Structure formats: C-alpha cells, structure tokens
Amino acid sequence: MRRPAPSCSSRRGRSEPPSRRSRERRSSWSGGAPGEVSEPDGWELWAPLNPLYEAGDYAAAVERGRETIEAYPEYPALFYNLACCESLAGLATDAVGHLRRSIELSERFRASAKDDADFDPIRDEPAFRELVGA
Numbered sequence: 338m339r340r341p342a343p344s345c346s347s348r349r350g351r352s353e354p355p356s357r358r359s360r361e362r363r364s365s366w367s368g369g370a371p372g373e374v375s376e377p378d379g380w381e382l383w384a385p386l387n388p389l390y391e392a393g394d395y396a397a398a399v400e401r402g403r404e405t406i407e408a409y410p411e412y413p414a415l416f417y418n419l420a421c422c423e424s425l426a427g428l429a430t431d432a433v434g435h436l437r438r439s440i441e442l443s444e445r446f447r448a449s450a451k452d453d454a455d456f457d458p459i460r461d462e463p464a465f466r467e468l469v470g471a
Contacts, residue, residue, distance in 0.1 A: 378443060379412025386418070395426035406435075413442035421455035432456070433464045440468065 382405055389398035402419035409415060416439035423432035436456075439446040450456055450469045459465045 377412065378414035379409055380414045382409055382412060383415055383418045390418075390422060395422045398422040399426055399428065399431075411442070413439040413446055415439075416442065417446045417449070420450075421453065424456050424459045427458065429459045429462050429465075432459055433462065433468060436465070437468055 383402075386398050386401050386405065389395075389401065399419065399422050402415065402422060406412075406415050406419060416435045420432045420434075420436035420439060423429075423435060436446070436450055440450075447469055450465075451471060456465065460471070465471070
C-alpha cells in the first residue's frame with residue numbers, strides 16, 4: 338500500500354543526516370519501496386528548521402523557510418512544510434500559495450494536505466478547500 342507523503346508533524350525527531358537507512362525510510366515515506374529511487378523533494382534541507390517547528394516557533398520557521406525556498410525553489414517538500422508552518426502561524430493566504438506551489442511541483446502533496454492537522458487552522462478557507470478538493 339502506498340503511504341502518503343509525510344507532513345510536518347510526522348517528521349518529528351527525524352533530522353538525522355541522510356544515510357542508507359534514512360534514504361530507504363524516506364523512500365517509504367514518499368510512497369516508494371526501499372531500493373527505489375524516489376523523487377527528490379528537499380526533506381533534508383528542511384531538517385535544520387524542524388526544531389523551530391517542534392518548539393512551536395512557527396514565525397521563525399516561516400522566516401527561515403522562506404529563505405530556504407528562495408535558495409532551493411525546486412523542492413516541493415520545502416514549500417509544503419513552509420505552508421504547514423504558515424498555516425499554524427495564521428498566515429492563511431501565504432500557506433495556500435505555498436501549498437499550491439508544492440502541489441505544482443509534486444501532485445502527491447494534494448492528498449497529504451487533505452488530512453494533515455497542520456492545515457486545520459485554514460481547512461475552512463475556500464482557497465484551501467478548492468486546492469485540495471475538500
């Protein structure tokens with residue numbers, strides 16, 4: 338069974354540097370099987386920001402996340418995780434915009450967003466509902 342892409346909240350405690358084991362785990366997080374090449378999404382670039390998310394310092398995570406997507410705009414997980422933090426920080430318009438970009442880069446994030454609790458603060462926003470098909 339294919340698993341949905343990880344959300345910000347499912348990454349807690351997983352900031353170890355990439356190793357064979359973590360690459361295999363990442364492959365299974367993204368719906369792939371161990372040993373398969375998975376779609377690069379930038380999860381390791383978000384790892385240094387995860388402690389801010391864990392501490393509930395969403396404003397700082399947003400600030401650093403925005404800097405990170407400017408430097409690495411090709412990775413959908415960066416946009417997704419930034420959108421999670423923006424949602425939690427009460428930045429609905431920004432969250433929807435960055436979620437939209439993550440979905441443009443990788444359609445798998447649409448399904449992830451439907452059930453991700455990090456989007457509960459904006460779940461009733463018409464733009465969010467339209468984007469995820471809720």
